[in-house]
Amino acid sequence: MTDQVPVPTTSPSNRVLRRALVWGSIVAGTIALVGGIVSGLIVGSIGVWSALLGGGLALVLMGVTSITILVANRFASNPNHIGIYFGIIMGGWLLKFIFFIVVVFSVRNQPWLEPITVAVCLIAGVLGSLVVDIVVFLRGRLPYVDEAELRR
Numbered sequence: 001m002t003d004q005v006p007v008p009t010t011s012p013s014n015r016v017l018r019r020a021l022v023w024g025s026i027v028a029g030t031i032a033l034v035g036g037i038v039s040g041l042i043v044g045s046i047g048v049w050s051a052l053l054g055g056g057l058a059l060v061l062m063g064v065t066s067i068t069i070l071v072a073n074r075f076a077s078n079p080n081h082i083g084i085y086f087g088i089i090m091g092g093w094l095l096k097f098i099f100f101i102v103v104v105f106s107v108r109n110q111p112w113l114e115p116i117t118v119a120v121c122l123i124a125g126v127l128g129s130l131v132v133d134i135v136v137f138l139r140g141r142l143p144y145v146d147e148a149e150l151r152r
Contacts, residue, residue, distance in 0.1 A: 011077075013069075013140075014070055014073055015140070016136055016137060016140035017066050017069055017070050017073075018070070019136050019140070020132055020133050020137070021062075021063060021067070021070075024066070024128075024129045024132045024133070025059060025062075025063070027125070027128040027131075027132055028055050028056075028059035028062060028125045028128070028129070031051075031054075031055045031058065031121055032054065032056065032058075032059075032121060032125075035117060035120065035121040036048040039051045039114060039117040043114050043117065046112055047114050047117050049112055049113070050112075050114040050115075050117035050118045050121070051117050051118075053118050053121075054117060054124075054125065055122075055125055057118075057122050057125070058122050058125020058126055058128070060096075060099070061100065061126070061129075062125070062126075064095070064096045064099075065092070065096070068092030068093070069089060071088055072086075072088040072089050072092075
């Protein structure tokens with residue numbers, strides 16, 4: 001009789017990535033809310049919309065990274081699918097870059113936009129996302145060895 005260790009169907013990092021996605025969304029929403037209140041008091045309704053755009057951009061840019069890695073992890077366990085894994089991640093990052101460039105060039109001269117507010121909220125969202133990622137990954141308790149089989 002052989003004792004087989006069951007092979008996990010998901011990567012241990014999926015739990016950490018989901019937690020980073022949830023906390024990153026909370027941080028981006030908080031930055032959009034606080035930025036909207038402060039900029040709304042200073043600039044008016046233009047500042048509110050600009051803060052919401054900056055916080056929303058930070059949320060989308062952060063979310064695409066976590067979601068593409070979560071999707072790509074489904075292919076990571078099979079060595080024959082490693083090209084698909086890296087294709088999903090690189091494709092997601094390329095789409096994220098193109099999306100950012102398109103949004104920036106399409107809204108840069110809009111009369112309803114306060115560019116300083118968008119920039120401050122976007123930068124705060126990116127920095128907040130980095131802090132969330134660091135804290136979540138440090139507290140994530142990821143194993144050093146995956147799918148190890150112990151001998152008797």
